[in-house]
Amino acid sequence: MVKKKIIVGAVTLTLLAGAGVGVFAYNNHVEALELERIEKVKKENYEKAEAAILSLYNKDKTSLAENINAEMIANAKKLMVKVEDKKNLDYLNAELKNINTMYDAQLKVQELLNENILADNVSKEQLSEAEKLIEKTKSISETFYNDLKNNYTTANEQYGYIVATQTKVSNLEKNPTRDAYNESIEAVKGILNKSYRDNLSNKLVKINELLTKKENEIKLAKELEKKEKEISEKVTTSENYEKASRNNKNETSSSNNNSVQKKTSSNKSSNESSNVTNKSTNKSSSSTAKSNSSSTSTSNKTSSNKTSGENKNSSSNKPSSSSSSNKPNSGGVVVDGVKKDGGGDIKDSDRTYETGTFTMPDEYYNN
Template identity: 35%
Template sequence: MKKKIIVGVVTVSLLAGTGLYSYNQRVLAKEAAQIEQIQIEKLENAERAVDSLYNSKRTMLAGDLKTKLKKAEIAVSKVEKTGAKERLSKEIRQVKKIAKVQQEVYGTLKNGVLIKNVTLENLKEINQSLITIKSQNERIYAYLAEYLSEANSQLTAIDTALNKVKEAEKSLDRKMYNNALKLVNKVKNPVKREELSKKLEQVNTKLVAMEEERLAAEKATSEKLATEQHQSAVPSNSKQPISSSSAPSNNSSNGSVSSNPKANSSTGSNNSNYSGTTSDGSSSETNWDEAGKNLEDHDWSNSGSGEIGTTGNGSGNTWDSWN
């Protein structure tokens, strides 16, 4: 009887122990599942925090990056899986490096306009830094490279305009000035554009003075030439009626007699100055140049004309009288 009781107690104890073990295992499994879920949630939170460091397409870094970096670092520190934690920590370090390069690139332009003190050497150094992040994120590299290219283009425009301004200053040529002015107007930086414009204003002042001086000289030359032409034309016109009156007309060839005003004027006191005999009876040589000049200095008017020994049909001799 005692043996039966002992066997029964042992059997019950075994059954109770088995049930307790199964219960404990279920509890442990549930706890493990809960722990796993917590770890998964921590990893997901860390990944979301790291993703927030970029824009939706990961083509550029997000705004308010400093604050988001702190949150991401805290979230990643809670991740217990070693591999995932290291991966996310590495990405945070890369973002910090990209952010530093991005800040250098953004420092070349302000509101799309080149900063005044940026030099070609600055752009070369920034470009070298930019190349180092190409392997980490090619999309961000492409965006920042395009941004830096705009800065380089604006700097090139300034240097080109400056060289043209120097050429205009040296040549003092209106065409060179106009070419330089077009390039200066394309400079986006207002400070640089103003500096170059002032240099061109000085060039233009000199050009205007030169142009006015040249126009004045051309005007003086034109007026002098016109005066000379007028003076050369006056003696020629005054001699024409004298030479025509002294030459025989077509009517005189037919036997007409012409009373020449010069011939009439030669009879008088002035006649002794040009021809005839001197007071001592000796002959003097006629000075026709002096005689012609004297006669040309008088004003002559026709006082009458007519025909001699004709019936009025114009076939006889003619006469003219001059005073």
């Protein structure tokens, strides 16, 4: 009896032990399956997070994905929360940090340009901030850094050109000149941004209107000055003509006077020469006349004596005629009513003589 109880107890214990082992084994199996499931989930979570991170890059991870956006980055970050493995999580966090750095720099550069043209209202502060973010990408990807740097340089150059052109136009507004205006026109044409270009072009239109008005005033003033000068030249020419005319008249009058004086002097010299010649001739004639008169007187005396001798007898018988009425003409001249040289009688008031010679007084020739 006692033996039966012992056997039954042993069997019971054995059965109980076996059941316990089975339960334990089952539990272990269940736990193993859970662990496997958990590991699988963890792996899946990591893979999803990693895939989300990698999708933010291009294929070779040298740049960001073309379609990257803030939503994609936020989604990847959410997936990373489920990643429990520290090592994997650290890796994903490092990648996400690089992506955020690259993305921030890219966004800043994109704000500067619009299809390679400087965007509206870009400031110097924006350029400075973009430059700093770009520098942070150099250690992440050289290719990405160079691309952003080139775009930044394009934006910065356009910005500098616009600022320089704005300064040029601003100075032109203060001191407008046609040359500076022409330079500004060409400068404004070089601005790619339409908004900036139109704004400066409108300013140049107003400046051109001001310059045109000023140039027209200057042109009008020059035309008036030219007309005044022409009038002045005409007046001067007229005055010079009148002066020259007067001088010509004076010269002509003086020349005529000189000609008259020369003619008078020539006539006087000719008259003096003629008078001298006449005087000489008259003297010679007078001398000849005197000689002839003397000869004639001598001849007359001889003839008279002969006649007297022949008629002496008869004349003594006839009464003699009055000799006083037949005075011999010894020759003479009357000048200013005065009888000169010679014995001719004056027949009448015309101062003519019957016979004889005469000599003009020296005073006559001297006059």
